[in-house]
Amino acid sequence: MSDPLLSIEDLQISAGGKAVVEEVNLSIAPGEMVGLVGESGCGKSVTALSVLRLLAEPQIGVTGGRLIYDGTDLRTLPEKRMEAIRGDEIAMIFQEPMTSLNPVFTIGAQMAESLRLHRRLSARAARDEAGALLARVGIPAPQAALDRYPHEMSGGQRQRAMIAIALACGPRLLVADEPTTALDVTVQAQILDLLDGLRRETGMAVLLITHDLGVVSQYCDRVAVMYGGRIVEEAAAETLFAAPRHRYTEALLATIPAANAPGAKLPAIPGLVPPPGQRPPGCAFAPRCRHVIERCRTEMPPLDGDAHKARCWNPA
Numbered sequence: 001m002s003d004p005l006l007s008i009e010d011l012q013i014s015a016g017g018k019a020v021v022e023e024v025n026l027s028i029a030p031g032e033m034v035g036l037v038g039e040s041g042c043g044k045s046v047t048a049l050s051v052l053r054l055l056a057e058p059q060i061g062v063t064g065g066r067l068i069y070d071g072t073d074l075r076t077l078p079e080k081r082m083e084a085i086r087g088d089e090i091a092m093i094f095q096e097p098m099t100s101l102n103p104v105f106t107i108g109a110q111m112a113e114s115l116r117l118h119r120r121l122s123a124r125a126a127r128d129e130a131g132a133l134l135a136r137v138g139i140p141a142p143q144a145a146l147d148r149y150p151h152e153m154s155g156g157q158r159q160r161a162m163i164a165i166a167l168a169c170g171p172r173l174l175v176a177d178e179p180t181t182a183l184d185v186t187v188q189a190q191i192l193d194l195l196d197g198l199r200r201e202t203g204m205a206v207l208l209i210t211h212d213l214g215v216v217s218q219y220c221d222r223v224a225v226m227y228g229g230r231i232v233e234e235a236a237a238e239t240l241f242a243a244p245r246h247r248y249t250e251a252l253l254a255t256i257p258a259a260n261a262p263g264a265k266l267p268a269i270p271g272l273v274p275p276p277g278q279r280p281p282g283c284a285f286a287p288r289c290r291h292v293i294e295r296c297r298t299e300m301p302p303l304d305g306d307a308h309k310a311r312c313w314n315p316a
């Protein structure tokens with residue numbers, strides 16, 4: 001495998017003196033699509049936001065570890081340099097498009113600015129390219145859509161426009177936090193196919209945060225499963241789906257009626273994810289685990305293994 005583009009090393013994120021994310025290690029190589037999965041509240045979104053230094057400080061912030069992007073620790077960069085990286089090299093797309101769309105500019109203007117700045121296109125060429133990108137994310141009558149303001153579009157179209165804007169700068173790394181969750185299955189497949197094509201053509205790396213294990217099995221090379229602020233299992237997607245080791249992963253997979261079916265969502269495992277500050281001393285999943293042994297309640301299991309890592313005292 002080529003050198004990683006991004007290496008998250010021993011990341012710790014805290015809020016109000018409590019650890020939200022701990023000991024997270026994850027790397028992504030150029031052209032790779034890595035899935036980050038887990039139930040709500042496990043720490044996926046804050047991990048993603050920390051890479052772009054977009055955590056809502058001072059309520060929550062990175063308190064340890066390194067975020068090595070292209071050889072440099074992003075944590076040490078001056079804000080000006082970070083702004084340039086955010087606009088140019090690392091793009092992020094969210095479930096809620098209004099957080100990243102500017103309401104006072106047309107979609108075309110927002111895309112053209114990015115295209116002219118980052119790809120040095122003329123006004124004419126930028127408009128053509130913007131139209132082509134809107135068409136690729138499945139917006140009908142893309143030329144007309146360029147002249148629309150975000151509030152003049154439907155929710156689904158806004159979502160697609162946001163993705164097109166993020167892609168306009170030609171990012172080397174795309175961090176996608178539930179990018180297609182609100183969209184119907186056909187559009188979702190269209191957009192994931194587009195991201196998949198781009199990473200193959202351009203070598204763009206993708207960190208895909210999702211609840212949808214079907215999407216992960218179909219598109220991701222590697223998967224990291226998060227629980228209670230830690231990565232509890234990491235493996236090649238194929239390996240993880242064929243033979244999960246951590247009991248949490250096993251439970252997630254078991255609750256899916258047609259495992260791997262596109263669009264299959266994670267149904268509930270009985271019990272709740274413990275919030276930061278209320279995690280038990282051992283494995284955070286122990287209170288909900290059907291295979292719990294005494295040691296699980298008292299001692300934190302290490303993340304064991306090489307290509308297939310799991311943090312479990314009584315693995316499958």
Ligand SMILES: Nc1ncnc2c1ncn2[C@@H]1O[C@H](COP(=O)(O)OP(=O)(O)OP(=O)(O)O)[C@@H](O)[C@H]1O
Pocket residue numbers: 015020038039040041042043044045046047056059060275276
């Ligand atoms: N701004 C904040 N201030 C304090 N705590 C926060 C803040 N943002 C998130 N948290 C806490 O961090 C934990 C992880 O949240 P996060 O949103 O990363 O989970 P998630 O796994 O992405 O879930 P979801 O899928 O619902 O987005 C939660 O317990 C949440 O309460």
